[in-house]
Amino acid sequence: MKATIYDVAREAGVSIAAVSQVINGKGKISEERRNEIFAVMERLDYKPSVIAAALTGKKTYTFGLLIPDISNPFFAEIARAVEDRGHQLGYSIFICSTDNNDERVERYLSVLQQKSVDGIIVGTGMDHRDMLQPVLRKSMPVVLVARELPGLNVDTVVIDDYAGGYLAGGHLAGLGHKRIAVLAESAKLVSSRERIRGFREACEEAGLEWDESLVRTNGADLVKDGRRNATDWLAGDNRPTAIFCCNDLLAIGALQAAKERGLRIPADLSIVGFDNTILATATDPPLTTVAQPTGRMGELAVDLLLEQEGSRRESPRRAVLAPELVLRESTAALRGKAPIK
Known part of the structure; x- marks a missing residue:
């Protein structure tokens, strides 16, 4: 037999009105007491009717999350952080993989609006930012995570991509590498452009000449494309001694290409990735x-959605988190060169 709101009230020792206020995010109830009531609801497996709430214009305690691909460890970690934070606050998450395809993005946005979600977190790329306008016109809270769409009046959670690229460039230049290749995602992504910009500036500050022919963007199959492009470079006589990859999946493709060519990592080739997903510790x-910081990014995205509920801000919030270079065993000083301290 399904639990009712009466069962929750009796078990929590509060009135039915108090339970209703907690469900709808209203009332002067302490955070501690709210959490206790949510815990009772979870223990009794009590589920308020989302459909009924939507029809009456009430909160549905659901969020939508659009990401390119749940199989990409970076976005899987973002999704997990969003889900954990949502669950902690009593929300369920609809996760949608878009493949950065505008048609799928548009369809998912329509479905999420039909389900009357309380807000949408967008972590996917899109060619036409106007697709978000119908959502914004309805005053539905929207937050971008790990993505930027300049010109849209929405909250954003990103890392300092320029600083991340700069860290990678300074590291490889400091190890004595001069001929360094770059594998990037789509040039349409602000994050990719900023990582390359930071990387290039660090290299040029170290006195290295920038070679545009050693920069390549890749398609949706990042491991496969990274491997193919890295193979092209490594097959030549004047091959690069290091490769900077704008995400860890591209780095795995580069690692595969190097091993197929019989090159030793890092003795013959240094490789730097980006994201620090679980894959970074599993490679050889x-x-x-x-x-x-995927965990913090996901948490902030949810928190910013909740901040928007019932509030009118004059300007959007932009949270920029700091990246960190994690040194492991895929990079080393160029043979014959002492690293710069």
Whole structure:
């Protein structure tokens, strides 16, 4: 037999009105007491009717999350952080994988609005930012995470991509590498452009000449494309001695290409990734990479959605988190060169 609101009230020792206020985010009830009532609801497996709430214009305690691909460890970690934070606050999350395809993005946005979600977190790329306008016109809270769409009046959670690229460039230049290749995601992504910009500036500050022919963007299959592009470079006589990859999946492709060519990592080739996903510790050798704080990013995205409920801000919030270079075994000083201290 399903639990009712009466069962929750009796078990928690409060009135039915108090339970209703907690469900709808209203009333002067302490955070501690709210959490106790949510715990009772979970223990009794009590589920308020989302459909009924939507029809009456009430909160549904659901959020939508749009990401490119749940199989990408970086976005899987973001999704887990969003889900954990949502669960902690009594929300359920609809996770949608879009493949950065505008048609799928548009369809998911429509479905999420039909389900009357309380807000949408967007972590996917899109060519036409106007697709978000119908959502924004309805005053539905929207937060971008790990993505930027300049010109849109929305809250954003990102890391300092420029600083991350700069860290990677300074590290490889400091190890004595001069001919360094770059594997990036789509040039349409602000994050990719900023990582390359930071990397280039660090290299040029170290006196290195920038070679645009050693920068390549990649398609949706990041491991496969990274491997193919790295193979092209490594097959030549004047091959690079290091590769900076704008995410860890591209770095795995580069590692595969190097091993197929019989190159030793890092003795013959240094590789730096970006994201610091779980894959970075599972590669052979473990991957030097620029870490993004995925847990904090997911939490902040949810918190910013909740901040928007019932509030009118004159300007959007932009949370910029700091990256960190994590040194492992895929990078080393160029043979014959002492690293710069």
